[in-house]
Amino acid sequence: MSRISEVVKQARTAFQSGRTRPLQFRIRQLEALRRMIKERGQDISSALAADLRKNEWASYNEEMVYVLEELEHMIQKLPEWAADEPVVKTPQTQQDEPYIHSEPLGVVLIIGTWNYPFNLVVQPMVGAIAAGNAVVLKPSELSENMANLLATIIPQYLDKDLYPVINGGVSETTELLKERFDHILYTGSTAVGKIVMTAAAKHLTPVTLELGGKSPCYVDKDCDLDVACRRIAWGKFMNSGQTCVAPDYLLCDPSIQNQIVEKLKKSLKEFYGEDAKKSHDYGRIINARHFQRVMSLIKGQKVAHGGTGEEASRYIAPTILTDVDPQSPVMQEEIFGPVLPIMCVHSLEEAIQFINQRKKPLALYVFSSNDKVIKKMIAETSSGGVTANDVIVHITLHSLPFGGVGHSGMGAYHGKKSFETFSHRRSCLLRSLQNDEAHKARYPPSPAKMPRY
Amino acid sequence: MSNKCATKGADPEPMLGTEPFEDTVQRLREAFKSGRTRPAAFREEQLEALGRFLREKQELLYEALAQDLQKSPLNSDISEIILCQNEVDLALKNLKTWMKDKPASNNLLTKLDSAFTRKEPLGLVLIIAPWNYPVNLTLVPLIGAIAAGNCVILKPPEISKRIEKVLTEVLPQYLDQSCFAVVPGGPEESQKMLQHKFDHIFFTGSARVGKIVMAAAAKHLTPVTLELGGKNPCYVDDNCDPQTVANRLAWFRYFNTGQTCVAPDYVLCSQEMQERLVPALQNAITRFYGDDPRSSPDLGRIISQRHFKRLHELLSCGRVVIGGQSDEDDLYIAPTVLVDVQETEQVMQEEVFGPILPLMTVRSLDEAIDFINRQEKALALYVFSNDSKVVNQVLDQTSSGNFGGNDGFLYMTLPSLPFGGVGKSGMGRYHGKFSFDTFSNHRACLLAPSGLEKLNEVRYPPYSYQAQKFLRWAMRSHSCTLL
Numbered sequence: 058m059s060r061i062s063e064v065v066k067q068a069r070t071a072f073q074s075g076r077t078r079p080l081q082f083r084i085r086q087l088e089a090l091r092r093m094i095k096e097r098g099q100d101i102s103s104a105l106a107a108d109l110r111k112n113e114w115a116s117y118n119e120e121m122v123y124v125l126e127e128l129e130h131m132i133q134k135l136p137e138w139a140a141d142e143p144v145v146k147t148p149q150t151q152q153d154e155p156y157i158h159s160e161p162l163g164v165v166l167i168i169g170t171w172n173y174p175f176n177l178v179v180q181p182m183v184g185a186i187a188a189g190n191a192v193v194l195k196p197s198e199l200s201e202n203m204a205n206l207l208a209t210i211i212p213q214y215l216d217k218d219l220y221p222v223i224n225g226g227v228s229e230t231t232e233l234l235k236e237r238f239d240h241i242l243y244t245g246s247t248a249v250g251k252i253v254m255t256a257a258a259k260h261l262t263p264v265t266l267e268l269g270g271k272s273p274c275y276v277d278k279d280c281d282l283d284v285a286c287r288r289i290a291w292g293k294f295m296n297s298g299q300t301c302v303a304p305d306y307l308l309c310d311p312s313i314q315n316q317i318v319e320k321l322k323k324s325l326k327e328f329y330g331e332d333a334k335k336s337h338d339y340g341r342i343i344n345a346r347h348f349q350r351v352m353s354l355i356k357g358q359k360v361a362h363g364g365t366g367e368e369a370s371r372y373i374a375p376t377i378l379t380d381v382d383p384q385s386p387v388m389q390e391e392i393f394g395p396v397l398p399i400m401c402v403h404s405l406e407e408a409i410q411f412i413n414q415r416k417k418p419l420a421l422y423v424f425s426s427n428d429k430v431i432k433k434m435i436a437e438t439s440s441g442g443v444t445a446n447d448v449i450v451h452i453t454l455h456s457l458p459f460g461g462v463g464h465s466g467m468g469a470y471h472g473k474k475s476f477e478t479f480s481h482r483r484s485c486l487l488r489s490l491q492n493d494e495a496h497k498a499r500y501p502p503s504p505a506k507m508p509r510y
Numbered sequence: 511m512s513n514k515c516a517t518k519g520a521d522p523e524p525m526l527g528t529e530p531f532e533d534t535v536q537r538l539r540e541a542f543k544s545g546r547t548r549p550a551a552f553r554e555e556q557l558e559a560l561g562r563f564l565r566e567k568q569e570l571l572y573e574a575l576a577q578d579l580q581k582s583p584l585n586s587d588i589s590e591i592i593l594c595q596n597e598v599d600l601a602l603k604n605l606k607t608w609m610k611d612k613p614a615s616n617n618l619l620t621k622l623d624s625a626f627t628r629k630e631p632l633g634l635v636l637i638i639a640p641w642n643y644p645v646n647l648t649l650v651p652l653i654g655a656i657a658a659g660n661c662v663i664l665k666p667p668e669i670s671k672r673i674e675k676v677l678t679e680v681l682p683q684y685l686d687q688s689c690f691a692v693v694p695g696g697p698e699e700s701q702k703m704l705q706h707k708f709d710h711i712f713f714t715g716s717a718r719v720g721k722i723v724m725a726a727a728a729k730h731l732t733p734v735t736l737e738l739g740g741k742n743p744c745y746v747d748d749n750c751d752p753q754t755v756a757n758r759l760a761w762f763r764y765f766n767t768g769q770t771c772v773a774p775d776y777v778l779c780s781q782e783m784q785e786r787l788v789p790a791l792q793n794a795i796t797r798f799y800g801d802d803p804r805s806s807p808d809l810g811r812i813i814s815q816r817h818f819k820r821l822h823e824l825l826s827c828g829r830v831v832i833g834g835q836s837d838e839d840d841l842y843i844a845p846t847v848l849v850d851v852q853e854t855e856q857v858m859q860e861e862v863f864g865p866i867l868p869l870m871t872v873r874s875l876d877e878a879i880d881f882i883n884r885q886e887k888a889l890a891l892y893v894f895s896n897d898s899k900v901v902n903q904v905l906d907q908t909s910s911g912n913f914g915g916n917d918g919f920l921y922m923t924l925p926s927l928p929f930g931g932v933g934k935s936g937m938g939r940y941h942g943k944f945s946f947d948t949f950s951n952h953r954a955c956l957l958a959p960s961g962l963e964k965l966n967e968v969r970y971p972p973y974s975y976q977a978q979k980f981l982r983w984a985m986r987s988h989s990c991t992l993l
Binding site: 073075078112114118144145146147149150153154155157158160162163239247250251254255257258259261263266268284287288291327328329330336337338339413431435437439440441442443444445446447450451452454456457458459460462463464466467468469481482483484485486487488489490493496499500501502503 | 627721725798806883895898913920921923926928951952954955969972
């Protein structure tokens with residue numbers, strides 16, 4: 058048996074021992090996870106700095122803090138969420154007890170990704186642990202430092218058999234996907250999402266796929282452009298554009314395009330100074346391949362700002378493109394980099410049509426002071442989530458499910474939704490053995506006599 | 511299938527000719543894009559039409575169900591037609607509530623915003639239905655898909671031929687045919703259908719085909735609901751009245767000639783209990799079906815030759831203590847009970863799905879639980895005991911899609927309970943509001959105000975010395991989101 062098979066088998070045996078069933082056990086594991094983050098915060102930051110040039114601020118406020126919040130919330134709410142949920146009875150079941158009983162699924166696989174390599178592995182894990190599962194973690198190999206760190210610190214704080222970390226590249230992941238799990242949560246690309254779901258189908262394993270797409274951002278003529286551009290610049294260029302819910306491209310009326318460019322430039326200067334390369338707060342591209350990919354998207358485009366890059370440090374300047382042709386490569390794939398194309402549309406309807414001609418995105422943004430514009434944009438499009446008049450923040454609420462639709466994914470998590478995703482909600486109906494006479498009516502022979510066909 | 515839209519009091523002629531499947535898909539997608547299915551009024555109209563179909567074509571449905579499965583009108587009513595009517599009524603009554611945005615609880619920083627989940631249609635849904643409860647298992651998912659605002663392609667079961675005909679030719683007359691299509695076909699046609707992209711696929715059937723459906727869906731990243739099956743264990747404790755248990759067990763086992771995905775598949779009990787249960791089961795069977803079950807109008811027939819042959823072979827497993835008679839020409843199998851059954855025998859290796867109940871003896875509750883846990887998770891699990899501790903122990907130490915304590919699959923009649931499997935018995939759930947939720951996109955929405963930008967200041971770079979100081983403080987004390 059391969060090492061991977063053994064590790065998974067061990068996790069399953071550990072699950073079958075029943076020790077994850079008591080809530081106290083799960084809460085202790087969650088508390089240990091919380092301790093891990095607080096005690097090893099420096100190590101986590103260092104790994105993020107090494108992988109993505111994230112500074113301490115970003116490490117805390119863009120990754121760790123959400124996991125801490127999720128942990129707090131989960132620890133507090135677990136007894137309530139794990140309790141049996143009585144449901145409405147029918148006239149025939151007035152004397153009975155119908156309810157929904159939450160149970161663990163078994164062994165959950167969480168496949169992480171490299172852009173928020175701590176958060177996107179550990180935040181789902183919180184829900185999986187809370188629901189009483191064993192959890193196999195497969196961090197992304199592209200964020201190597203984080204992968205190695207997690208393999209070291211998780212076993213130091215959590216149950217070693219129940220929560221193993223498996224590292225490796227494509228071949229290890231392929232091998233891992235041959236194993237049988239009770240749920241797989243995958244964060245990453247659409248292409249690999251299909252591979253994960255196909256592998257899961259062989260075992261009839263349910264999946265949650267957190268994928269991506271091109272998240273559109275519509276800027277109405279009627280809005281406070283200073284505020285809008287500031288918020289857009291913040292969300293777009295955070296982590297050097299490598300955020301699945303970053304505004305991918307802008308749609309606006311040609312009459313405000315220049316203003317938008319100017320205000321974006323102003324915000325960028327405020328955030329990162331004249332030369333973003335010198336700013337401690339500006340990230341780097343994860344690797345050479347992605348660097349080249351993003352740089353090639355800029356080729357041949359009308360560059361209003363930035364447009365340069367340095368291969369050695371994998372730095373790409375915050376870049377704004379104008380009058381972008383919808384057929385060009387930068388509009389064909391998720392950019393996942395610090396390049397913001399602006400496309401001109403002449404009306405809200407045209408913007409909506411443009412959006413609807415494309416695959417359903419993970420997020421959609423609309424900036425307007427006019428409520429009607431916002432309502433219409435939401436009503437006539439679809440996406441995993443929406444923030445109006447800001448970007449990204451809808452995913453920071455644990456009371457909102459985080460997930461995609463269509464090509465941007467299926468299933469969701471965060472907060473209570475996490476607990477539900479990783480649980481089996483078992484419908485139960487309990488009645489008494491007494492008083493069978495009350496049920497006499499249902500037993501044959503039936504009153505209606507119908508000729509046999 | 512013509513492009514005509516059905517109106518009330520529609521042309522009663524059956525639809526003839528077949529539109530290429532690609533064209534049907536294209537046409538329905540365009541109808542969805544046009545926004546037709548979005549307004550509550552449209553959805554209500556379709557649901558009301560479904561209600562009318564059930565009322566006006568009730569005799570036709572009885573006849574078809576009797577022809578295909580020898581269902582009695584009572585069976586047809588309680589397991590198909592009335593259940594569908596109830597779901598239609600529930601959807602009509604609650605549609606507007608279900609469609610409402612669901613507010614999210616706001617935290618400190620979002621008290622100024624509006625956060626909610628918006629339920630939206632997914633688009634084009636494919637529903638593939640099986641033959642055993644062909645009206646129920648076609649229409650109940652359809653009700654949910656319509657309520658959620660989708661366009662739907664229905665593939666009715668091809669084995670139950672008369673029902674297939676009714677669903678293909680009569681049902682569309684009641685619905686807006688620009689948005690809903692019924693496309694008949696066998697396994698080959700299903701395979702071709704599955705190559706297309708849908709926004710959700712709802713499949714009821716075997717695990718073997720479930721895997722094929724999910725693999726096909728994976729190519730398009732289409733979410734699926736799979737209602738599969740399995741061997742539903744039934745533990746009978748010593749502490750119970752054997753006759754009451756036998757009544758309930760027999761009723762749920764032999765209903766619909768055993769062709770029920772949630773029927774008790776096999777019994778685990780002690781040797782002593784088995785000796786009391788067998789005569790009690792005989793009493794129950796005689797009471798329900800008379801001395802000659804074959805002439806009882808309440809006992810149906812096996813759906814096809816193929817299934818008859820499959821079940822006939824199971825009659826040679828273990829030892830027949832009740833029933834065992836069969837007649838191939840009539841597709842008849844008597845209500846049968848087997849004992850002395852080995853785990854390795856065929857009857858314990860595949861889902862029975864027929865009127866044959868194997869009893870296996872165990873020496874203790876723990877042994878029963880171990881046995882159950884060695885098998886795949888089933889769609890249902892049953893425990894009969896006067897002792898609630900026993901019932902709860904089995905519940906806590908096993909898993910299954912659904913669970914019945916001291917009765918069979920009555921939980922199916924509660925729309926407040928989600929119905930679905932786990933592991934090899936399936937994924938996803940439906941019934942009542944759960945159907946609506948299954949066929950909806952739950953879109954997380956946050957409306958942030960334009961003003962109050964001051965509150966956001968702290969999240970913007972550059973991150974100063976003050977900010978770093980605050981950061982260190984925040985890390986050591988309780989966490990706090992600044993975004």
